[in-house]
């Protein structure tokens with residue numbers, strides 16, 4: 001197994017033993033075989049039946065292990081994502097880590113006034129530009145729900161905003177397959193055609209089962225559309241432990257893994273070799289408050305299981321980072337988001353989303369986003385591991401400097417000091433110079449950075465004719481849905 | 486010989502077997518089934534509700550206690566065939582059309598059930614006419630609507646409109662909930678109540694039933 005280190009096996013975080021991986025796989029296979037799933041999609045049921053699944057008299061679909069083996073065999077073990085300019089920027093394989101924002105928060109926490117309010121189109125566009133500007137964030141998501149457009153158009157307009165305000169690849173939420181078709185159309189216009197998009201994917205589609213063990217029509221429809229069009233796609237259970245999945249970590253992993261594998265089977269039956277992203281996440285129900293909570297320690301363990309399983313299966317992995325259950329951008333938010341980010345990095349999760357979520361996904365905090373940019377940078381530095389080649393063991397330099405000497409004036413120091421990690425926000429100055437510069441807290445520095453990005457950052461624009469095509473797709477959808485403006 | 490007081494304690498401990506055993510034994514000894522329910526079983530679940538409010542007991546324990554109580558009530562009911570067991574009221578509940586989120590709705594429905602309501606759960610993705618039909622069929626006094634998606638919130642208003650069209654609006658109270666739902670939205674669409682969580686939902690239903 002490969003872990004997140006560039007230098008040998010140095011840095012590794014393993015959650016499960018090989019035997020535990022086999023036990024989980026076996027439990028998931030038993031769930032698919034003995035319990036079965038309910039599939040609300042005729043074509044999908046047909047595909048599964050022809051593939052060798054058994055449909056019982058209650059309409060449950062039971063999936064034999066042989067089908068899973070076949071799917072694991074045909075699914076690719078790596079996926080490259082390209083930015084809007086056609087450059088490869090995300091490599092989902094082994095223990096590579098990538099980070100991105102989240103989708104569809106209900107509340108915008110104004111970073112300058114602290115006000116909580118519904119998102120407007122302009123605020124979502126600005127938030128996407130912030131993600132575009134932050135160097136450690138690798139992909140964008142829709143950030144917030146638009147309160148000022150027709151509800152049926154939210155997902156499409158969010159996608160147009162992502163294309164217009166960032167070159168980075170996206171992870172996309174869509175209510176149904178026709179919406180995905182419109183999104184595909186817009187993406188194709190931006191990257192230079194359908195065929196190019198199919199072979200150089202620019203976005204990942206986010207699909208979910210409805211736990212426990214149900215495959216709703218829309219999700220399956222999107223999954224099959226993605227398979228057909230080679231759009232990378234996941235089938236990620238959003239477990240609410242203790243409600244939609246068992247209350248134990250292992251039980252949740254066994255069921256969510258069964259659901260993901262079931263999605264994979266269907267996806268590979270539709271189009272063998274199409275790209276599939278393995279993963280799932282959880283927000284356990286706090287039994288005291290009845291709130292589904294993000295970023296608790298159990299969820300970090302769950303993600304460790306996802307990453308180990310993904311490597312066991314040779315599939316790229318999907319997960320979470322940089323998010324919190326706290327209501328504000330406060331110490332709790334920073335604790336949870338930092339732990340998740342560092343753990344996710346060590347676990348080697350290929351695509352981690354929801355960086356900037358607070359209140360377990362209901363509110364979005366741009367301050368948290370900016371802070372996480374630096375936390376990710378710190379984590380990435382750790383992943384480089386320790387270089388122990390002779391040049392780095394530096395015995396020659398020790399000889400030169402000798403007992404009582406000083407490395408400050410040695411060539412080895414001059415040669416390598418720039419490799420050290422540098423902060424973008426943290427302050428390493430002395431107390432007196434910090435005071436002289438206005439005694440600015442981290443929070444003030446974060447806001448300054450945000451303000452300057454919001455005022456100055458201009459994403460690479462789309463060509464005017466591409467903008468027109470995108471607007472035309474939106475217009476056509478509005479006409480089709482009978483929306484009058 | 487166990488007493489009615491023990492029955493209360495077994496409900497609190499969520500010991501289904503002991504509840505069944507004791508109820509059966511007391512019934513065999515000629516105890517009045519209604520008295521068993523009202524003075525033995527229900528005080529147990531009421532105490533559990535108190536302990537929940539105080540933060541000593543948690544929802545899963547409350548659910549187990551409710552199951553224990555039910556097991557006893559079912560045995561007692563067999564002896565009083567024909568006599569109407571009073572319920573606090575009938576609630577028709579469901580997640581509105583287009584929405585598949587049901588965890589919150591299930592919790593509300595389980596807690597209402599544990600609190601003595603007769604709950605008719607229509608499941609998820611429930612169209613307005615199904616709510617109307619269920620209200621008619623079960624003579625419900627409360628309709629509970631759940632929506633977790635901003636896009637499905639308007640379906641709550643559609644249910645209210647459909648109830649009006651069928652001249653049922655005056656007979657039922659409509660309560661709504663789900664992550665994006667607010668009191669302001671409830672007021673806007675003319676719902677009778679809103680609750681941010683399951684415990685408050687129960688209090689709300691008790692108040693307006």
Ligand code: B12
Pocket residue numbers: 103104105106145173174175206207208209210211212237238239240244283289290291292359360361362583584585586587588589590592593628629630631632633634635636660661662663664665679680681682683684686
């Ligand atoms: C679990 C979950 C899912 C699961 C649902 C599984 C299931 N069986 O229900 C799955 C993975 C299937 C799912 C799917 C989707 N989800 Co979802 N999901 C969640 C999540 C993480 C938790 C919801 C939950 O169960 N909470 C725990 C319960 C106990 O709380 P609750 O539901 O709020 O209920 C309490 C109160 O609201 C109240 N209440 C609830 N109902 C009622 C009814 C009455 C009458 C009363 C009085 C009170 C009341 O009492 C409850 C108990 O205390 C939320 C995020 C969040 N933190 O809320 C997103 C969230 C709700 N989902 C979201 C989205 C966008 C989706 C999808 C569209 C995503 C997609 N790519 O497909 C799909 C939609 C599918 C569909 N058509 O419905 C968004 C919604 C944004 C919006 N408002 O429009 C959220 C907010 C996440 C986000 N920010 O993106 N989701």
